[in-house]
Amino acid sequence: MNRIIRSCSNCALYEHRKNAVCGNGSISPEIFLIGEAPGKIEDESSIPFSGRSGNLLRKSLDSTGISEHRIYITNSVKCRPPNNEKPKMEYLKICNEYLKSEIELLKPKVIIPLGNTSLTALTLITKVKYRNISKIVGEKFQWNGILIFPQFHPAAVLRDMKRLEKFDKVFLEVTKILKN
Ligand code: SF4
Known part of the structure; x- marks a missing residue:
């Protein structure tokens, strides 16, 4: 599927990207995280959540006992929208076939949508x-x-650090549930 995503031109976002950003992580993840869309750094690195938001996310996951080998991270759309705009509904719908396939293939125990766009x-x-x-x-x-x-999108936590406690608490709850 990643090969198909990298050369996908199913929606207009392909015109703006340097790289399509495929999901990344364990091939049998317990936890499946969904972000919104690649940003500038991700567009260059091809790795989801490789910027500031990703640093905060990884720090929080680590501090709450969720190690990298248990997770898979992907985005609602795989290509960067121009000017970091929120992806339009038409793009979410078109790219949704990849997200659906990722969930069906990887069969996670827990899905964590990060922010409203991912929830949509x-x-x-x-x-x-x-x-x-x-x-x-x-x-x-x-x-x-x-x-x-x-869960909050980590960018929303960066905008208001008062959300961090609640953000960590969600991951702590996930850790607790997966232990049982
Ligand atoms: S955002 Fe998704 S559907 Fe649109 S071009 Fe990129 S991979 Fe294809």
């Missing part, structure tokens, strides 16, 4: 209507035997 992309698959992410961080949902833990 997940909704296109689960067909479940969730409330705004800020209202449901800290809650968990079941879908097809998978636990869904909505």
Whole structure:
């Protein structure tokens, strides 16, 4: 699938990218994280969450006992939108086939959508209507035997560090549940 994504031109975002950014991580992950879209650094490195947001995310995962080999990280769209805009719904819909395939192939125990855009992309698959992410961080949902833990996008935590405690708490809860 990654080969197909790297040469994909199914939506207009392909015109702006340097590199399509495929998902990255364990091939049998317990935890599947979904971000919004690649940013400038990811577009250059081809690695999801390789910028400032990624640093905060990895630090939080590490400090709450979630090691890299347990996770897989991907984005709702695999190509960088111009000027770091939020990806339009039409692009989310077109790129959603890749996200759906990643979930079907990897069969994670837990899915963590990071931010509202990721939650929307997940909704296109689960067909479940969730409330705004800020209202449901800290809650968990079941879908097809998978636990869904909505989470802030790390960029939103960087904008307001008061969210960090709640952000860490979600990952601590995931660790606790996966231990049982
Ligand atoms: S964003 Fe997704 S659908 Fe659009 S060109 Fe990139 S890989 Fe293809």
